[in-house]
Amino acid sequence: MQTNFSSEQLADPNTASSNQVLRTCVHCGFCTATCPTFVLLGDELDSPRGRIYLIKDMLESGRPATEEVVRHVDRCLSCLACMTTCPSGVNYMHLVDHAREYIENTYTRPWHERMLRNVLQLVLPRPALFRMAVLGARVARPVRRLIPRGSVLGDRVHAMLDLAPARLPPSSDMQSPQVHKAEGTRRGRVALLAGCAQTVLAPSINEATIRLLTRLGIEVVIARGVGCCGALTHHMGRHDPAMASARANIAGWTREIEGDGLDAILVNTSGCGTTVKDYGFMFRSEPAEWAMQAERVSALAMDISEYLATLDYVPTREAPGLRVAYHAACSLQHGQRVLTQPKALLRRAGFTVVEPLEGHLCCGSAGTYNLVQPEIAGRLRERKLANIAATKPDLIAAGNIGCITQLSGGVPVIHTVELLDWMAGGPAPVGLPAAVAVPA
Amino acid sequence: MIAQPPPKADIIARRPEIIAGLRALVPASGLISEELRLKPYETDGLPAYRQIPLAVVLPETTEQVAAVLAFCHKNGVRVVPRGAGTSLSGGALPMADSVVIGLMRMNRILDIDYGDRCATVQAGVTNIGITNAVSAEGFFYAPDPSSQLACMIGGNVGMNSGGAHCLKYGVTANNLLGLKIVTMEGDVLDIGGAHLDAAGYDWLGLMTGSEGMLAMVTEVTVRILRAPEGARAMLVAFDANETAGRAVDAIIGSGIIPVALEFMDRPAIHACEAFAHAGYPLDAEALLIIEVEGSVAEQDDLLGRIAALCEPFHPISLRVSQSAEESIAIWKGRKGAFGAVGRISPDYLCMDGTIPTGQLPFVLRRIGEMSDAYGLKVANIFHAGDGNLHPLIMFDANLAGNFEHAEAFGADILKLCVEVGGCLTGEHGVGVEKRELMRVQFTDIELDQQRRIKSAFDPDWLLNPSKVFPLVDMPVTAMPGTAMPVAA
Numbered sequence: 001m002q003t004n005f006s007s008e009q010l011a012d013p014n015t016a017s018s019n020q021v022l023r024t025c026v027h028c029g030f031c032t033a034t035c036p037t038f039v040l041l042g043d044e045l046d047s048p049r050g051r052i053y054l055i056k057d058m059l060e061s062g063r064p065a066t067e068e069v070v071r072h073v074d075r076c077l078s079c080l081a082c083m084t085t086c087p088s089g090v091n092y093m094h095l096v097d098h099a100r101e102y103i104e105n106t107y108t109r110p111w112h113e114r115m116l117r118n119v120l121q122l123v124l125p126r127p128a129l130f131r132m133a134v135l136g137a138r139v140a141r142p143v144r145r146l147i148p149r150g151s152v153l154g155d156r157v158h159a160m161l162d163l164a165p166a167r168l169p170p171s172s173d174m175q176s177p178q179v180h181k182a183e184g185t186r187r188g189r190v191a192l193l194a195g196c197a198q199t200v201l202a203p204s205i206n207e208a209t210i211r212l213l214t215r216l217g218i219e220v221v222i223a224r225g226v227g228c229c230g231a232l233t234h235h236m237g238r239h240d241p242a243m244a245s246a247r248a249n250i251a252g253w254t255r256e257i258e259g260d261g262l263d264a265i266l267v268n269t270s271g272c273g274t275t276v277k278d279y280g281f282m283f284r285s286e287p288a289e290w291a292m293q294a295e296r297v298s299a300l301a302m303d304i305s306e307y308l309a310t311l312d313y314v315p316t317r318e319a320p321g322l323r324v325a326y327h328a329a330c331s332l333q334h335g336q337r338v339l340t341q342p343k344a345l346l347r348r349a350g351f352t353v354v355e356p357l358e359g360h361l362c363c364g365s366a367g368t369y370n371l372v373q374p375e376i377a378g379r380l381r382e383r384k385l386a387n388i389a390a391t392k393p394d395l396i397a398a399g400n401i402g403c404i405t406q407l408s409g410g411v412p413v414i415h416t417v418e419l420l421d422w423m424a425g426g427p428a429p430v431g432l433p434a435a436v437a438v439p440a
Numbered sequence: 441m442i443a444q445p446p447p448k449a450d451i452i453a454r455r456p457e458i459i460a461g462l463r464a465l466v467p468a469s470g471l472i473s474e475e476l477r478l479k480p481y482e483t484d485g486l487p488a489y490r491q492i493p494l495a496v497v498l499p500e501t502t503e504q505v506a507a508v509l510a511f512c513h514k515n516g517v518r519v520v521p522r523g524a525g526t527s528l529s530g531g532a533l534p535m536a537d538s539v540v541i542g543l544m545r546m547n548r549i550l551d552i553d554y555g556d557r558c559a560t561v562q563a564g565v566t567n568i569g570i571t572n573a574v575s576a577e578g579f580f581y582a583p584d585p586s587s588q589l590a591c592m593i594g595g596n597v598g599m600n601s602g603g604a605h606c607l608k609y610g611v612t613a614n615n616l617l618g619l620k621i622v623t624m625e626g627d628v629l630d631i632g633g634a635h636l637d638a639a640g641y642d643w644l645g646l647m648t649g650s651e652g653m654l655a656m657v658t659e660v661t662v663r664i665l666r667a668p669e670g671a672r673a674m675l676v677a678f679d680a681n682e683t684a685g686r687a688v689d690a691i692i693g694s695g696i697i698p699v700a701l702e703f704m705d706r707p708a709i710h711a712c713e714a715f716a717h718a719g720y721p722l723d724a725e726a727l728l729i730i731e732v733e734g735s736v737a738e739q740d741d742l743l744g745r746i747a748a749l750c751e752p753f754h755p756i757s758l759r760v761s762q763s764a765e766e767s768i769a770i771w772k773g774r775k776g777a778f779g780a781v782g783r784i785s786p787d788y789l790c791m792d793g794t795i796p797t798g799q800l801p802f803v804l805r806r807i808g809e810m811s812d813a814y815g816l817k818v819a820n821i822f823h824a825g826d827g828n829l830h831p832l833i834m835f836d837a838n839l840a841g842n843f844e845h846a847e848a849f850g851a852d853i854l855k856l857c858v859e860v861g862g863c864l865t866g867e868h869g870v871g872v873e874k875r876e877l878m879r880v881q882f883t884d885i886e887l888d889q890q891r892r893i894k895s896a897f898d899p900d901w902l903l904n905p906s907k908v909f910p911l912v913d914m915p916v917t918a919m920p921g922t923a924m925p926v927a928a
Contacts, residue, residue, distance in 0.1 A: 001487055001786070001837070002837035002838055003838065023786045024782055024786070025782065026778070026779055026781070026782040026788065027484075028526065028587065028778060028779040028782075029484070029485055029526040029590045029591075030526075030587065030589055030590050031590075032524060032525075033524075033566055033568075033589045033590035034589070039547075042498060042542075042544035042547060042564065043469070043472075043542075043544065043545075044480050044481055044525060044542070044544070045480055049525075050480040053480035054476070057476070066476060068474055068476045068477050069476065072477075086779065087715045087777070087779025087780040087782065087783075088715075088779045088781075088783055089714070089715065089782070089783050090782070
């Protein structure tokens with residue numbers, strides 16, 4: 001597609017990159033078909049092609065972002081279904097990341113939105129604070145009827161209270177910086193991103209990952225200094241805090257790479273995995289040393305299912321005869337194009353795997369999307385749950401804590417790795433349907 | 441840039457009043473009037489042509505469409521219908537004084553009748569959406585334009601869209617049973633129905649391919665078919681475009697009708713392989729994708745006979761798809777072909793001429809020669825069995841004059857198609873893109889007769905008036921704001 005940037009504009013590396021992305025787009029419109037917001041809202045402006053056009057106009061003009069553009073860019077889930085669909089290979093992710101940063105730098109949001117975003121940025125990446133906030137929400141839940149719905153603010157407070165789990169599992173000391181030794185002969189050494197919100201909401205995911213890997217002869221390092229991957233602030237367009245998070249992680253993992261070495265950097269929260277795999281791009285204009293280290297970290301990053309597929313995983317328990325609906329997290333299927341491994345592993349573990357219709361459509365979780373766009377997120381959740389229910393599953397498997405939280409409440413939703421660990425000798429995951437006779 | 445009829449000054453002047461009137465007719469989120477938000481609606485699948493409209497409305501029901509049309513009719517406002525905006529001929533290109541009516545929100549399946557093998561859907565349902573709705577019961581909707589993932593059935597009717605599998609099943613017109621249409625005056629008419637043929641004039645035939653200039657389609661009843669027992673694709677590679685063209689002629693000439701017979705040349709093969717990883721032969725100059733269907737024995741027999749017909753042309757490789765996954769990848773690449781060309785060129789113009797298959801070798805050679813003369817590369821991807829060519833002329837819109845150069849090259853290709861006994865468009869429609877070439881195909885008398893039909897439905901030429909007919913022939917452009925007299 002034709003673009004109109006001056007040579008001064010193109011001197012900025014972000015603009016130069018976006019120009020390349022826009023030049024690749026031929027405006028064919030295929031992306032509209034698989035975009036969740038276009039499917040729901042039926043407006044070109046809420047489709048990838050429409051957003052690309054709005055972003056193009058905003059960047060070319062050099063004007064500050066306006067409310068109209070922000071409204072439609074904000075509605076984007078960053079599910080990246082458009083990138084799976086695009087025949088031309090348009091990197092929408094890098095374009096929308098740039099647009100979000102441009103918006104953050106040139107547009108002043110209403111006070112309540114700024115406050116909400118500040119609170120999310122402060123709380124979610126910090127497990128201790130997040131734990132306190134969830135407990136606070138539990139206290140507030142009984143009085144939520146007093147908060148009126150119908151206003152932007154009221155609806156968002158409700159969204160947060162609705163999403164906060166009714167109770168929190170106890171914290172786990174397996175997730176703090178340490179080395180988990182391999183059982184038997186060591187066959188590999190990996191780092192695991194313990195994550196931030198996940199360590200509070202479901203420490204069982206990291207525990208299962210560590211048990212399963214060490215049992216398979218893999219040494220697992222929780223590297224010192226590694227914390228939130230930075231996706232949260234990155235998707236808010238907040239460049240500096242996102243880079244600070246990424247930098248801390250790159251430094252932590254580089255110490256391990258240059259110390260005892262790493263075969264892979266594993267991520268079991270696929271939303272984070274997409275971002276870690278993009279560190280190389282995020283640091284492309286940083287000093288050479290950082291750019292090289294970021295590139296190396298991204299090259300080593302793998303989803304847990306990608307890595308497990310390279311090992312000889314064998315179940316030790318008798319197949320429980322459970323029907324598992326595999327929910328493909330967008331960050332896995334679109335962001336990282338990890339399509340077959342989780343399903344193949346679940347089948348190998350002895351589950352009957354079924355795939356719901358419209359598997360390409362986002363469930364509405366999308367990081368903090370369900371908190372900032374509760375209406376659209378809610379409609380996507382209902383649609384997803386209806387498609388899943390039609391497969392009549394005993395449980396739902398997913399590889400991303402965001403989706404697990406978003407879809408919970410009905411059929412049990414369990415992380416893929418917990419199911420794999422269970423079948424290979426680990427404890428039965430919490431939340432299995434009561435009727436399931438758990439094999440000893 | 442294509443010329444547009446001059447906007448009506450009185451309409452532009454009354455813009456606030458017109459927008460206020462429209463606001464009362466559709467839900468609040470269904471009216472777009474700020475310039476910044478109108479911009480993404482300035483173009484469709486042919487982004488070289490652009491024009492910001494007066495306003496966009498997104499109705500949700502036939503009643504709302506009727507109300508908007510009646511309002512525009514009363515106020516003399518021009519209207520441009522829009523579906524998914526995937527037109528490659530600028531079919532949804534707005535005018536500055538026009539209201540775009542987008543049907544994307546009318547995306548519901550209304551009725552499926554497996555006994556009578558038909559489905560009624562709203563115009564904004566995607567082409568693949570119909571097949572998806574009936575596939576669990578073993579049915580499908582046959583016409584499959586390459587943009588079937590995104591393009592909408594209302595637009596398919598407007599352009600009489602085809603697709604790879606139309607060689608066997610026919611195009612939209614052959615799979616259509618009924619329509620609900622709204623005239624420019626706002627009257628709602630049902631034509632045809634869940635039965636074959638209809639009494640009186642063939643309104644369905646008239647509406648199909650009328651490019652949104654006679655009425656707006658809001659509901660469509662289509663024939664759905666029982667899916668075949670099985671299907672298999674074969675890839676046959678050749679060392680020259682012309683040789684592949686001769687093989688196509690031999691297959692079609694033998695009387696065999698494969699369900700699809702598609703052609704890709706070297707640039708297309710490489711671009712599509714990068715997208716779909718289908719295992720296309722990268723050493724080939726030209727590739728035929730030939731699909732047959734039926735029982736396994738039937739498939740084996742047909743593939744064997746087709747392979748024998750290709751033999752005299754010395755194919756450099758011949759591979760039969762071994763699995764459903766392989767076939768999916770083969771078709772994913774072919775159907776994403778136009779977009780995939782975005783990987784090797786920032787812009788392209790997609791031509792849509794149709795020729796007798798016997799002329800394929802000659803026309804392919806001439807296109808190659810013209811490509812050298814114009815200094816512009818071409819990727820050829822097309823429905824070879826139907827003789828429906830899609831040369832994609834690659835250019836760079838950021839280079840001054842490059843687009844106009846590509847347009848001239850395209851016009852020469854289409855003139856060649858007409859010269860050898862073919863026509864300007866197979867399935868993309870005339871739109872604005874081929875408007876000025878209509879004289880190459882038709883005499884003045886023929887064009888006059890077609891304009892009379894337009895005038896019978898829409899005497900004021902308000903409904904999508906800047907399409908199909910050469911601009912100089914439009915009295916509407918000479919007398920803006922006045923009714924167009926029927927051409928004498």
